[in-house]
Amino acid sequence: NAGVTQTPKFQVLKTGQSMTLQCAQDMNHEYMSWYRQDPGMGLRLIHYSVGAGITDQGEVPNGYNVSRSTTEDFPLRLLSAAPSQTSVYFCASSKTGVSSYEQYFGPGTRLTVT
Amino acid sequence: GENVEQHPSTLSVQEGDSAVIKCTYSDSASNYFPWYKQELGKGPQLIIDIRSNVGEKKDQRIAVTLNKTAKHFSLHITETQPEDSAVYFCAATNSGGYQKVTFGTGTKLQVIP
Numbered sequence: 001n002a003g004v005t006q007t008p009k010f011q012v013l014k015t016g017q018s019m020t021l022q023c024a025q026d027m028n029h030e031y032m033s034w035y036r037q038d039p040g041m042g043l044r045l046i047h048y049s050v051g052a053g054i055t056d057q058g059e060v061p062n063g064y065n066v067s068r069s070t071t072e073d074f075p076l077r078l079l080s081a082a083p084s085q086t087s088v089y090f091c092a093s094s095k096t097g098v099s100s101y102e103q104y105f106g107p108g109t110r111l112t113v114t
Numbered sequence: 115g116e117n118v119e120q121h122p123s124t125l126s127v128q129e130g131d132s133a134v135i136k137c138t139y140s141d142s143a144s145n146y147f148p149w150y151k152q153e154l155g156k157g158p159q160l161i162i163d164i165r166s167n168v169g170e171k172k173d174q175r176i177a178v179t180l181n182k183t184a185k186h187f188s189l190h191i192t193e194t195q196p197e198d199s200a201v202y203f204c205a206a207t208n209s210g211g212y213q214k215v216t217f218g219t220g221t222k223l224q225v226i227p
Contacts, residue, residue: 105157
């Protein structure tokens, strides 16, 4: 299994540009999440999904959109990039149910907005 | 919502010494407390976790303790090795519906050979 994969690894955008960060998992996990990591602030939840067709907002959703058309994929869209969105973005997946809460993280995408 | 505080933000220890990282949480409904290790340039990876019905859990050189009354939990690493150098995150969540995890701000551990 490849686990959780993210593309691209690095990206530089100009203010106002849009882009999509890709995330895919091959573990048949129902739950998927997007986090951003900023220095001194830990990991903050942007959006999450509990299954195909179901998404919801996390702690910092403004400026981001998500969709979940398949179990495997959970792309994150930046509609109009702003310097405040400069960050490292992590996608994660986990099983449903109370038997396992472990989240599996991808390698991250480092985004710079100029 | 849940608030997780983590201390210290940086920690340097000599190889072979022990390291302790402490976290407090605010939501008494939280019942699952994982610890993640993040190596440079990689995503976080679960290293140990504890549920609220357990006070302590060990896995080789790593142990986690939980005090539900005081709402704090700690990570203990004994006989530290250079490969333990990383950023460690504590987190808290409850079992209601989606596993909405709240992370601490991280501790950068440096093990000096």
